[in-house]
Amino acid sequence: MPMKIAIFNYSSSGLFHYAACLVNALAKISPVKILFLTSQFNNLDLIDDNPRVKVLAQKAPHHLPAFWRWLVNPVEQLRIYQAINKFQPDIIHITDSHAIYVPHQWWLKRYRIVFTQHDPLAHPGDVHRFSSRIIHRTQQRLANRIVTHGQFIKNVLVAKRGISPDKIFTIPHGDYSFYLRWQHKNVARIPNSVLFFGRIVDYKGLDILLRSIIQLQKKSQPIFLILAGSGDLTKYQSLLQQIKHKIVDNRAIPESEVIKYFQMSTLVALPYREASQSGIISIAMPAGLPIIATSVGSLPEILTHRENSLLVEPNNVPALSQAIGELLNNDNLRKSLARGAKKTVADKIAWPLTAGQYYKLYQSML
Numbered sequence: 001m002p003m004k005i006a007i008f009n010y011s012s013s014g015l016f017h018y019a020a021c022l023v024n025a026l027a028k029i030s031p032v033k034i035l036f037l038t039s040q041f042n043n044l045d046l047i048d049d050n051p052r053v054k055v056l057a058q059k060a061p062h063h064l065p066a067f068w069r070w071l072v073n074p075v076e077q078l079r080i081y082q083a084i085n086k087f088q089p090d091i092i093h094i095t096d097s098h099a100i101y102v103p104h105q106w107w108l109k110r111y112r113i114v115f116t117q118h119d120p121l122a123h124p125g126d127v128h129r130f131s132s133r134i135i136h137r138t139q140q141r142l143a144n145r146i147v148t149h150g151q152f153i154k155n156v157l158v159a160k161r162g163i164s165p166d167k168i169f170t171i172p173h174g175d176y177s178f179y180l181r182w183q184h185k186n187v188a189r190i191p192n193s194v195l196f197f198g199r200i201v202d203y204k205g206l207d208i209l210l211r212s213i214i215q216l217q218k219k220s221q222p223i224f225l226i227l228a229g230s231g232d233l234t235k236y237q238s239l240l241q242q243i244k245h246k247i248v249d250n251r252a253i254p255e256s257e258v259i260k261y262f263q264m265s266t267l268v269a270l271p272y273r274e275a276s277q278s279g280i281i282s283i284a285m286p287a288g289l290p291i292i293a294t295s296v297g298s299l300p301e302i303l304t305h306r307e308n309s310l311l312v313e314p315n316n317v318p319a320l321s322q323a324i325g326e327l328l329n330n331d332n333l334r335k336s337l338a339r340g341a342k343k344t345v346a347d348k349i350a351w352p353l354t355a356g357q358y359y360k361l362y363q364s365m366l
Contacts, residue, residue: 001031002032003359004033004035004089005093006084006092007019007022007036007037007093008094008096008100009038010039010058010100011039012041015096016039017178017279018173018279019036019095019096020043021174021176022351022355022358023036023047024047025174025352026359028050029359032359034052037056038057038058041061054087056083058070058076058079059076077103077104084111090362091111091362091366092113093114094114094115094142096116097117097136101139102135105142112144112365112366114358114361115139115140115142115147117139117140118149118276119276120136120153120161121156121160140157140161140163146163146168146169149170150277152297153297171357171361172302172354173277173281173302174282174349174350174351174355176283179258179262179283182259182260183259187260189263189265190226190264191224191266192223193224193266195264195265196271197229197261197268198280200233203272203273204273205294208314209320211239211317211321212320212324213321213324215317215318217242217244221325223245223328224247226246226247226261227240227249227250228249229250230250259283262284266327267324267327267328268284268292269291269292270293270294271294272294274314275296275299276297276298277297281303285341285342286341288342290309290334290341291310291341292310294312294313294320295311295313302348302349307337307340308337309340309341310323310327
């Protein structure tokens with residue numbers, strides 16, 4: 001009999017991408033049947049056409065207050081219950097942290113549940129910190145098994161949330177090579193360019209990167225900043241004004257345009273003050289874009305200094321500045337790191353490997 005897996009993900013952007021990649025990879029493992037529950041406002045074209053996969057896509061908005069109105073609609077919530085009741089899954093896999101699971105917890109708890117916890121704690125600058133804590137606690141209680149993307153995150157859940165280590169399993173974050181389908185043929189790489197990509201929030205350390213670039217400018221190092229992502233740039237304006245050469249695209253970047261910025265850039269910088277893991281790495285590595293990152297969270301569990309990246313200590317402007325200058329001026333090192341990154345994808349985070357680990361976990365729960 002095929003294993004029946006219901007995969008939930010009502011979130012947008014990276015969390016949906018993660019779930020979509022997992023659905024596609026699991027569907028290639030025989031024998032499985034998958035019911036994927038998600039929002040119709042996500043890009044459902046990312047789900048492969050596969051007879052083993054059925055999709056329930058609901059009109060669940062991603063933005064408040066429209067989402068709350070949808071959540072209290074009993075007809076829409078009954079559709080979820082009925083779909084699961086009809087499918088009778090062996091495993092329910094919740095791949096996001098979302099308010100939708102709170103009102104459904106009373107009946108979800110009758111099933112075997114896997115919960116992938118991407119972030120164990122709220123980061124500085126995150127909104128809805130209190131509600132996020134309630135949602136996390138609800139899903140942690142519901143789950144028979146919790147999956148994290150690294151030992152660091154597992155340790156945080158054990159130390160800060162008192163969760164038994166026997167309940168937590170580590171499976172690396174899969175790659176996001178699906179973005180390569182949107183590669184632009186006529187995009188030229190900008191020489192000496194440094195990419196900062198993604199949401200602009202305090203813990204990601206944009207100010208540290210800007211100060212590092214300003215230091216390099218003072219040393220007459222040719223350098224070009226590419227900043228692409230949504231968020232409030234007000235507090236960074238005085239530093240941005242000092243950057244001589246830059247492109248700033250301050251918005252949520254559409255899926256089809258994401259890879260363009262990685263094609264344009266010489267390297268990508270992740271100057272994070274703290275982190276759990278990063279989807280940016282999962283885009284950059286298969287794209288062959290050299291990475292400079294800080295040694296925080298679970299990043300060093302995937303990134304290895306001078307093998308597939310350069311790693312520096314967090315909050316260290318001189319160290320980041322030196323690493324950027326070295327990588328911009330060493331073509332052989334950039335090529336070496338790009339090769340190492342692609343090897344890491346093949347050996348550690350390719351989706352067939354990731355899905356295979358999930359499948360073994362599901363089997364162990366039956």
